[in-house]
Amino acid sequence: MTGLSRRRFLRVAAGTGATVVLSAAAGTARAEPGPRALRVYVLVVDGLRADEIDPVLTPNLHELRANGTNFPAARSLAVAETIPNHVMMMTGMRSDRTGVPANSVYDQAHRRVRTLDQPADLRAPTLLDRLAATGRVTGSVLSKEYLYGIFGERASVRWEPFPILPVTGHAPDLATVDALLAMVGESDPDLVFANFGDVDRVGHADLTGTTLRAARTAALWSADLQVGRFVTELKGSGRWLSSVLVVLADHSMDWSLPHRVVSLRSRVDNDPALAGKVEIAQNGGADLLAFTGPEAERPAAVARLRALALGTEGVLSAHAPPELRLGPEAGDLVVFCRAGWRFTDPTVWSNPIPGNHGHPATEPIPFFVAGGHPSVRAGVTSAAQARTVDVAPTVGALFGLPAPEGGYDGTARLEPFASRPQ
Amino acid sequence: MFRAGGALAAVAGAGMFGPTAAAQEAGPFAHGVASGDPLPGGVLLWTRVTPVPEAVPGSGLGPDVTVTWEVARDEAFTSVAARGAVTTGPARDHTVKADVAGLEPATWYWYRFAVAGVASPAGRTRTAPAAGAVVERLRFGVVSCSNLQAGHFAAYRHLAQRDDLDLVVHLGDYLYEYGAEDDAVRPHDPPVEMTTLEHYRRRHAQYKSDPDLRALHARVPFAVTWDDHESANDAWSGGAENHTEGTEGTWTARRAAAQQAYAEWMPVRYEPGGRLYRRLAFGTLAELSMLDLRTYRSRQAAHPFDPAIGDPERTIAGAEQLSWLTSGLVTASAQWKLVGNPVMIAPVRFPSTLAPRELDALSRLLGPLLGPPYNVDQWDGYTADRARVLGVLRDHGVRDTVFLTGDIHSAWAAELPADPLTYPLTRESVGAELVCTSVTSDNLDEILGVPPRTGSLAVESAIRLNNPHVRYLDFDSHGYSVLEVTPAAVRMDWFVLADRTDPASPAAHSVSFAVPAGTQRVARTGEALR
CATH class of the missing domain: 3.40.720.10 (Alkaline Phosphatase, subunit A)
Known part of the structure; x- marks a missing residue:
């Protein structure tokens, strides 16, 4: 650069x-x-x-x-x-x-959502x-x-x-x-x-x-x-x-209509095992949840988070980041909302905008x-x-450019071309 | 569902189960040859042999015999691709199924059988494109509701005469259970309502004696599913509207007989105890999920205001099939997700403004109507299952899903509203439904007793006003549809017969609707496909 x-x-x-x-x-x-x-x-x-x-x-x-x-x-x-x-x-x-x-993640090094x-x-x-x-x-x-x-x-x-x-x-x-x-x-x-x-x-x-x-x-x-x-x-x-x-x-x-909102913050905070140990990066149609408590508690806490998320109206699915080919920056759990819903975290007033994306x-x-x-x-x-x-x-x-180190994850779509333009 | 209308014939001659004459005249292969369920590397072949004259369908008579088959790359059978032999006998009513493997994808093949040195007529079939293959075009014939008593199968003849079909999709009511009716164009054999294995086998044999159906089977592979009349009207997992427990035996036994005869007589990769619902793939262009909406369904709601309609404990597809369907729609690698769907999934609210006579005719078609009626035998009677399917399409952003539907003896093109409340403003749809009309079975004008395209028009207009997502509706015509699938659109052409009682009836193109890729909408389009 x-x-x-x-x-x-x-x-x-x-x-x-x-x-x-x-x-x-x-x-x-x-x-x-x-x-x-x-x-x-x-x-x-x-x-x-x-x-x-x-x-x-x-x-x-x-x-x-x-x-x-x-x-x-x-x-x-x-x-x-x-x-x-x-x-x-x-x-x-x-x-x-x-x-x-995602646009917004929990930055573990700086301990803030950014x-x-x-x-x-x-x-x-x-x-x-x-x-x-x-x-x-x-x-x-x-x-x-x-x-x-x-x-x-x-x-x-x-x-x-x-x-x-x-x-x-x-x-x-x-x-x-x-x-x-x-x-x-x-x-x-x-x-x-x-x-x-x-x-x-x-x-x-x-x-x-x-x-x-x-x-x-x-x-x-x-x-x-x-x-x-x-x-x-x-x-x-x-x-x-x-x-x-x-x-x-x-x-x-x-x-989404104003009443079709999912707020996981209050649910997390009301859970004694999770309160104070979860950061949420809200991305409109997706919430990225990161567990910040002791390492030994992580597997049980993530399982608990998943159950809590899936039990919330308007939630479509919850995924471990690798399932979606997301790295550790995505935290511990990615939660998607259903069509016609949106996430609003930390409070129900945090995301007032009706148009959202991020969910499937x-x-x-x-x-x-x-x-x-x-x-x-x-x-x-x-x-x-x-x-x-x-x-x-x-x-x-x-442009005849070789693939980067490790190769592409995408596919060259060459159907639009009768021949290579070069 | 669809009641056949008209009283059942008296059971005169009910005990006289004579052998069908056709079986004896046409040699050992009187019921023709067929193929079905094409895969990239194979296809299922079917025939039925009559090795000795007394081995008539349903008789249980005749010896076990070995039937050989061969598949060739050319019509003259000079280049044979596969050969084999199958043993059959009275245990499976002398029907033969050979699941051939090792074939090339997207290739036309010719096949024939032989028994005791006598060869069958040759059939033609086509394998599916390879997985991942780029496919520019597919064309399917689409049919349903072929009641032999109600007319001739000219629709099948017209499809057989086309040279552009890769497959015929039969969405059910391939045959009907009713006994011979007084006013039948062609009376059923046996003349009684089919309730036993012998009845079901004989009825299948009678249908496969029809020359137009035989011609179509010999020309193109089929993908079939059953609706209710393959067993009994308004069938569900524990019974049927047209089944009387006790006097007609147990439903368990009757359904087992119907399913066994179906497995024996249809070119389908299904055997009793297995599952009929399955998915066929056509490269990256399309996949076809064929549903079974009878075996696992809960009993129909008593009437359209029955709160059971929305009960999440009730199901039309069964939990396992519903999961199979929805997960398949979400993870599909093909562009077009076609669903062979025996009964309509689009919500249809019948208007309460119709005249009593019209309402009466509708109710004879659809069952008892109270107030704003719904057809409780369709997905309308199982709204929890429907909400789940349409919800998955919407929540996961699944595009290009088209339900291909039969059952209702009428032609429809409809969108599937993402949200019925906002649909009139947004026209936001999660899929489309294209409904083929009946090959022969009665529809509204016949029940109203009026000429086609007269009395039904008011009913159609009223229904469309009440249901803005219904973009087309023809309650009167009989015929067939041709579906074309390309990356740009799925389109259906409807062809209507001039006269279902005339075996030589011509057919004319009536209308075409397209579902342009990515839109989930239906739009009227131009000339018929050539």
């Missing part, structure tokens, strides 16, 4: 009149000029549901999907949260190898740094502060999300696409990894989520408009014919490959169960 002292800043005027600031490792800010065979853009529409792609509401996404290869059986992987799934996309590895099982938003939290190499090491230019345009945080300076060119909206901690899609366009215009990376946060952030807060989804619908419309802006720019600049777009979500979204109901995602590159097959549907972890092996294969 590049040290702070060696980075430099690029100021680029965006089409909307704003100025976009990009940071870059010294000497790797711009791809070689001249004709290029392949550009890959991984576009994550955060929290998008496949059934929300619609010819009227989201015409740009709909057209891209129709003119590409669609994976309707695609799924996010546990825990269906933003940070772990973005990490899986870029590493091609499951969470027990990346060290990133968000995994530090560069050191991600233990595995990513496409962003591996591809850059081969001399190619990679870029990250991540709208959420914590994503920018964990991916840090792995890409050769980065955008630090700005302006950040209060409460949601993300930059609006308009600014994100400004930055994306500025980065492509200025540095023209071989690979860009971009995250659009509006659909997710508005979805979380949409009080009409269980029925009308009024705010969510507006966000879908505007996110689609921004995707359309990007495609138009690719076409206008002549890059379209060398472009492969991998469009997917990191998870979907499920809405939110695993189905849109996932399709599109673009103007002549090798991209149009109008194809694949029965394959594509996963977020498949992105890195797929994109890596396109």
Whole structure:
């Protein structure tokens, strides 16, 4: 990774009149000029549901999907949260190898629940740094502060999300696409990894989520408009014919009514054997429970925790982290809620937002490959169960990048390509 | 369920169980050949031999004989892939089943049997695609409710004449228990209601004497399950609506007889004492779970307001089968989870605004109706089991589940609301249900006594108004369906017969609905599949 002292800043005027600031490792800010065979853009529409792609509401996404290869059986992987799934996309590895099982975990070293938003939290190499090491230019345009945080300076060119909206901690899609366009215009990376946060952030807060989804619908419309802006720019600049777009979500979204909440904190605290010895990292649709008492008590305590969780209305299942290929960062027990429910810990007031994910109901995602590159097959549907972890092996294969040490956990999805684009 | 309508014939001639003439005229293979339950490496072959004239079905007469079989890669049997021999005899009514292994996946084969130097007609069959194989397309014939007394099996002939089917799915009521009826298009043999092993065997033999059914069996493998009429109307684990304990023997004995005859006479990997529910896989594209909703079910609720309907102690599938089904749906590696489902799972609330005559006709179809009626023989009568299945689909985010259903003698395309309260606003569905109509059995216009597509239209409209998730309903037509499965969609084409009493009846495409991948919704679609 590049040290702070060696980075430099690029100021680029965006089409909307704003100025976009990009940071870059010294000497790797711009791809070689001249004709290029392949550009890959991984576009994550955060929290998008496949059934929300619609010819009227989201015409740009709909057209891209129709003119590409669609994976309707695609799924996010546990825990269906933003940070772990973005990490899986870029590493091609499951969470027990990346060290990133959820957005929020109990940090045993620091004895507190925290968000995994530090560069050191991600233990595995990513496409962003591996591809850059081969001399190619990679870029990250991540709208959420914590994503920018964990991916840090792995890409050769980065955008630090700005302006950040209060409460949601993300930059609006308009600014994100400004930055994306500025980065492509200025540095023209071989690979860009971009995250659009509006659909997710508005979805979380949409009080009409269980029925009308009024705010969510507006966000879908505007996110689609921004995707359309990007495609138009690719076409206008002549890059379209060398472009492969991998469009997917990191998870979907499920809405719950205010009374459909699960709070394990009070139940744990009312249990004499567990009180004061359990930390809970609440992840919306999943609770990660960590036992902090004496080691000798752990097996019995975890069994007790499991029974307590499974006896709670709204709980779907409880898993030892290895069952889900999650590492020790996930604690001792991962508990999922049922569809139409959410966790709210530590108190019943802690999670007031109606839209949540992290539970299995939110695993189905849109996932399709599109673009103007002549090798991209149009109008194809694949029965394959594509996963977020498949992105890195797929994109890596396109660039001829060898698998990382220990191999990929994902599968290269090459059905969308008539031939290898290289 | 479905009552056949009309009184049973008097038992005149009930004791005269004469041998069926067909058996003797057509040589030792009068009941044709069949195949079923295809696997990637094998398929089950079936026939029945009549080695001596007196070995008529159900008679218990005739010697044990050895029947040889061969499976070839070509119609002329020049390239033989497998051979074997099976011994049969009166103990299994001279039926033959050979579970052939060692075949290539996704391959057409031809097969035939021989006994005492006489060869059977050749049949054609197809193995399933290999596990993990990419499959671009599957096409299945889908049928149910073939009452021989109610008409001719022209539907089977039309399916046999197609050249694009990988499989035929029969969802039950393959045969009916009723005795010969006065107004029957073709009277049943034996002429009495079947209650004994001899009756069940003879009835199976009569059905397999039908040339259209024989032609279809010889052309395509089947995946079958039973509904109630294979034993008796509205069967449950301890009895049946159409069973009188004592005068008709014990239910235990009667059901054992029905199941034994079924195992003997059907091309299915099932033997008495085993389980009929099973799963067939078709590469990464689809898997088909065939359900048995009679063997383990609790007794039907007394009426639609019976609080027992929601009692979690009551079951339609049995705890073991329900766990098998739900865990299979969650862990499926195939995209499309097809469920061969003998009775409807979509909730259907029948409107109370219908005229008395319409309500009466519905009740003759469905059983007694009180107030807003539900069909308590369907999953509607076992709402705890249904909530569990639909809850698993929703909670685990299971996509692309399609129930293929029969029983109700009508054509339906419906969505399965995730939450009935919010469905009208969100249209959020956890799966789809496509219901094929009956091959012949009576439906609403016949019970109302009105021409097709007249009196039933008002009933259909009222039901659709009351049930917004029901996207299509045709209460009148008879025929068959063709299901196409691709990664992009599952679609069903419904074909209707012009006249079920005419053995030469033409069939016409009536409507098509698709379930686009990932949507859990049904949408009307275009022209019939070619």
